[in-house]
Amino acid sequence: MRGITKSYGAFxxxxxxxxxxxxxxxxxxxxxxGSGKSTLIRCINRLxxxxxGLVTIEGQKVGAGGAELIALRRRVGMVFQQFNLFPHLPxxxxxxxxxxxxxxxxxxxxxxxxxxxxxxxxxxxxxxxLPSQLSGGQQQRVAxxxxxxxxxxxxxxxxxxxxxxxxxxxxxxxxxxxxxQQGMSMIVVTHEMGFARRAADRIVFMDKGRIVAGxxxxxxxxxxxxxxxxxxxxxxxGH
Amino acid sequence: xDPVFMFDVxxxxxxxxxxxxxxxxxxxxxxxxxxxxxxxxxxxLRDQSLAARILxxxxxxxxxxxxxxxxxxxxxxxxxxxLKLPLFWMGVLALVFNSAGYQIEIARAGVNSVSRGQWExxxxxxxxxxxxxxxxxxxxxxxxxxxxVMNELxxxxxxxxxxxxxxxxxxxxxxxxxxxxxxxxxxxxxxxGFWYFVFVYTLVMIARRIxxxxxxxxxxxxxx
Numbered sequence: 001m002r003g004i005t006k007s008y009g010a011f012x013x014x015x016x017x018x019x020x021x022x023x024x025x026x027x028x029x030x031x032x033x034g035s036g037k038s039t040l041i042r043c044i045n046r047l048x049x050x051x052x053g054l055v056t057i058e059g060q061k062v063g064a065g066g067a068e069l070i071a072l073r074r075r076v077g078m079v080f081q082q083f084n085l086f087p088h089l090p091x092x093x094x095x096x097x098x099x100x101x102x103x104x105x106x107x108x109x110x111x112x113x114x115x116x117x118x119x120x121x122x123x124x125x126x127x128x129x130l131p132s133q134l135s136g137g138q139q140q141r142v143a144x145x146x147x148x149x150x151x152x153x154x155x156x157x158x159x160x161x162x163x164x165x166x167x168x169x170x171x172x173x174x175x176x177x178x179x180x181q182q183g184m185s186m187i188v189v190t191h192e193m194g195f196a197r198r199a200a201d202r203i204v205f206m207d208k209g210r211i212v213a214g215x216x217x218x219x220x221x222x223x224x225x226x227x228x229x230x231x232x233x234x235x236x237x238g239h
Numbered sequence: 240x241d242p243v244f245m246f247d248v249x250x251x252x253x254x255x256x257x258x259x260x261x262x263x264x265x266x267x268x269x270x271x272x273x274x275x276x277x278x279x280x281x282x283x284l285r286d287q288s289l290a291a292r293i294l295x296x297x298x299x300x301x302x303x304x305x306x307x308x309x310x311x312x313x314x315x316x317x318x319x320x321x322l323k324l325p326l327f328w329m330g331v332l333a334l335v336f337n338s339a340g341y342q343i344e345i346a347r348a349g350v351n352s353v354s355r356g357q358w359e360x361x362x363x364x365x366x367x368x369x370x371x372x373x374x375x376x377x378x379x380x381x382x383x384x385x386x387x388v389m390n391e392l393x394x395x396x397x398x399x400x401x402x403x404x405x406x407x408x409x410x411x412x413x414x415x416x417x418x419x420x421x422x423x424x425x426x427x428x429x430x431x432g433f434w435y436f437v438f439v440y441t442l443v444m445i446a447r448r449i450x451x452x453x454x455x456x457x458x459x460x461x462x463x
Contacts, residue, residue: 047359071365077363084359086375147364
């Protein structure tokens with residue numbers, strides 16, 4: 001992405017941000033709240049409309065709307081802080097509805113693939129429950145399976161563990177870790193620094209709508225380049 | 240109270256009850272799709288758009304004026320425009336005008352009550368707006384609208400009694416006629432109220448059954 005800018009009134013959420021991701025790369029985005037992390041990844045699949053700048057995925061420009069954007073969204077999976085499962089549909093239908101409605105996949109095939117995905121996130125036995133019958137961690141794993149069902153080339157995670165109890169964070173991060181090991185390209189907005197250290201190829205730090213530092217995990221944590229980043233790390237790693 | 244007299248009134252009020260049912264059901268069948276459809280549309284419009292402003296103004300007028308005035312408006316103003324409707328359809332039109340306004344609000348509120356995250360989740364998977372609305376938003380909104388819609392429909396039936404002012408010989412007009420012949424207010428009004436109650440109650444029971452079947456089948460989205 002190049003020169004992405006987004007403001008809310010006078011507040012500049014993103015200030016001409018440039019960012020590149022290699023295929024298969026795991027990027028963690030961190031920073032204080034209000035620094036533009038979520039806005040950044042929401043501009044990639046245009047849940048937020050940037051005022052200026054350009055996003056390209058596999059050489060293809062992400063347009064402002066219409067059929068191209070829809071097609072692109074089908075290839076970019078997103079996982080939300082609040083899970084956003086469809087509460088009126090059982091778990092399995094949450095996963096199959098995309099492939100069935102948007103790719104014309106048959107019911108049996110979609111269900112088989114959904115079960116396989118649920119096995120991957122270790123929830124195959126919950127397929128016929130409603131989302132409200134699952135714990136937060138389970139719901140978030142279903143949300144990951146739902147996104148994977150569209151066979152994305154890139155997965156976006158918007159603070160996927162921020163709404164979870166501490167005990168459930170691990171089960172979600174484990175699934176994400178495994179996904180990364182299987183070669184999925186991922187951009188993860190998170191405060192989980194342990195995850196960042198283990199899973200990320202690169203970590204970027206944002207402050208006031210800009211990326212102020214970016215480095216592989218070891219360098220990022222052991223040799224922080226920017227004073228604001230040093231302060232941030234002191235604050236969150238202080239305990 | 241004279242049970243024999245009351246039974247006589249009960250029987251004599253059956254034909255006017257028929258007109259009340261005809262007026263109410265006709266109005267209900269027209270007002271509900273229009274109201275809920277426009278309300279859903281309103282929920283997806285920008286507040287500043289012209290269509291939204293027109294709909295808002297309409298709802299404002301319906302809510303801001305008594306149904307009595309609305310009925311007289313149809314009765315006196317419509318013929319001035321050269322449009323001549325049979326009395327029955329004037330009554331239906333007045334009820335539709337009133338009820339659709341309230342149902343717009345019900346549908347708008349119902350659709351808006353579904354969280355923005357649901358729209359975003361659907362969009363992120365690759366559904367366009369109308370697909371998202373039909374597959375994810377409306378099935379959830381419909382469950383929240385069911386109660387308020389039933390309220391509104393029972394209001395509509397009872398509001399049909401006001402159509403007596405434009406000489407429609409429906410249940411209330413007929414009761415008034417009987418009262419003016421013998422001045423036995425209490426007995427006649429009890430019987431009249433009984434018929435409204437039976438009608439509304441029957442309709443509510445039918446609606447409950449439909450609602451149950453609807454939620455048991457899992458709603459709109461997964462009808463296969």
